Amino acid sequence: MKFSTKDLSRAEQVFSITGLQVGLAGQPDAAPVLDRIDLQIRAGETHCLVGESGSGKSVTSLATMGLLPKDALEVTGGRIQLKEVEITAASPSRMRDLRAKRVAMIFQEPMTALNPVLRVGAQIEEVLNMHTDLSAAEAKARTLDIMEQVHLPDVPRIYQAFPHQLSGGQRQRIMIAMALVLEPDLLIADEPTTALDVTTQLQILKLIAEMQQRHGTAVLFITHDMGVVAEIADTVSVMQKGRIVETAPIRELLTDPQMDYTRKLLQAVPNLTPRPARPVNGADAVLDVDNLQMTYGGTGWFSRSEGVRAARDVTFDIAPGRTLGIVGESGSGKSTVARCIMRLIDPTGGRVCVAGSDIARLSRRQLQPHRKHFQIVFQDPYRSLNPRWTVARSLCEGPINFGQPKAQALEHAAELLELVDLPRDALWRYPHQFSGGQRQRIAIARAVAMKPDLLVADEAVSALDVSVQAQVLDLLDDVQKRFGIAMLFITHDLRVAAQICDDVLVMQKGQVVEHGPAGAVLADPQHSYTKSLIEAAPGRDWDFANFRAVSAPSAIQGATV
């Protein structure tokens, strides 16, 4: 693992937070949202702020920008110093001026951060027009120059483009150009690569590092992804419940973390080295997908367009008690395959055999008796439970559909809640009374209540914090062992795939490019696309859980084959 090796001992200190406290507005007795935060960043330094959701990372960045939501949060103590300026005491008009010239911010979702009805070139130029005295021609020249610097292709064309005409990565480049065009002292990046695919993420991380070097900007980088941290950080602060629990240079933090919480956080990061596959048990496949085709569109009354071929000739099978992972970037068709198997959409060709019968062509009515054999767990735990229903009603819905008496279904539901580590009285609560991880447990219990032969997990842990993610993965593993369920695990996260899958199938643009045992595919990829995916995985050379570098690749192969 190559950590950042900048020598910052003589760099000027640009930004410092001392004893910052933020509390709920008007409630001086409530627990503070930020509790005496201290932070220092020098010129040219990248400081990563890591922590789970709700730990106060974003509140820190908003306080720095002077953008805390009025009426909700207020600074109750401490100082935020940007060179000679004290931010907490700055007037709104002074702050407005500071925000563009001295401190800039880029966000997670570049589509919503850009104005959809203005050309991107004009949006960058607007910053210059507001804050400098450049003439129109000079402003345009400067805009084209900064677009050149962020490596956008065909700059004159993109200058004229609207945000929706650009890819996610290009939009994030525009955001970076806009943030850096006035050469601020401090750049705050709030999860800037979380919404991007791994290969794009790598490019954006490289770009931020390059721009930082060129302009000497101090960067405050907020992320929950330890891989990204290992890739770019000079120094790291770990946040938990509004406090900074540990601050250290990157190498020290990863090799010798001092605090229990930091150790816990690092140990929860799944290892990219595949776990040993379970022995093949020789049983007949539960799921047998043969030549699955899915084409969207192309069947209009008046137009005979080609349509979008989201899945082409997808063929695989899963035996009981085993897990197959489908990995790929967004748009690769992995979710389409899952939805075809669940018959939430109707495949346009091929066979899907679950528990011995082909369900690809059955009508809604014919399909109904087969539904209990296959169940799904969705990505977003906040939307996958009906918010108006009690947990009991959600858990009993399926079994009652298949004729179980209500009392029995309720009893079974209570047992399932215990299985997923929730108290029995959770039955009478509503989904909004649970955290994301707990809701995902309920969703898993709901699927397992049907005693399915096949469980499809569509990005089931992607929306969860890393420690919660580890717990939910353990739960899935436990459920699988106990009931011998076959699992189809859809994910974009290679680390998760490495830890949970026996076999892996790599998809690109609707086609299967590689399929084999997880150990072989992830440790010794054959296809160039798989190779690029693995190479782009941030922090891939570091074994976070064991605080050391990953041992030589040859040894891994020996261990798994």
Next chain:
Amino acid sequence: MADIPTSRPSAFHVLTGIFALPKGARLGAGPAIAALVLAIIVMASVCAPLYVPHDPLSMDAMSRLKPPSGEFWLGTDPFGRDIFSRVMTGGRVSLLIGVGAAVVSVAIGLAIGLVAGFFRTADGIIMRIMDSLMAIPAILLAIALVALNGPSLGSVIIAITIPEVPRVVRLVRSVVLTAREEPYVEAAIALGSSMPKILIQHLLPNTLAPLIVQGTYICASAILIEAILSFLGAGVSTEIPTWGNIMAEGRTYFQLKPGLIFWPGILLSLCILCINLLGDTARDLLDPRMKKREG
């Protein structure tokens, strides 16, 4: 998480939950006054037969166009009927038409909208029919329908209902179209729930909040359309007094007896104003953006 009731919540709690005020929000005096005024008008109209001093239909040639007096509080009309008795009794029918039209159009629109939103094949056909209904001016359609069915109370309600249905259908359909993409609906499909069950138990509750608001607007506009139809002579037959036909009859004597138009007109306007105000309040309360902060 600490103060969660562990017992089963009742239907009452669910209902009050829908209308619960977000923390910190306050209703002004406007809605309270509107509710009070509306309650008085409704009570006065519903109970009219119990207290009005005269039979609203009995004519008396001797007491034509009398000024207000102790016997005739608001005077009499050209046929010698007591204006006060007629106006108060007329409110019953006007309000009945308003509420009736709102309930019927919401019920029909809900059923059609659920089907249109959920079944893609039905959607195209249903929505084209609704589009063509919407293309015809509401008043014109209502007059045609009354002319076809005769001027009874039922036919007036139907005539007012039919032009309102497409609006409700569009509303329900749009809510269903968004809600059906929710993972919990897909999970219900995966759990083998039947289509009627998904429609009624998962999707229908999503439509209730906007429907309550839409219902109040339909109620107000139905009262108004009834008055317009009566004024044009296509409303409920003149043997049943309504605010609309009292005004219609009074227009020839407007200069002699302005009260004939003034009193039913003022009650009609007050009524519609109050209903619309309450509808706006309901819309604000039910707006999910205002409820975000709780829970």
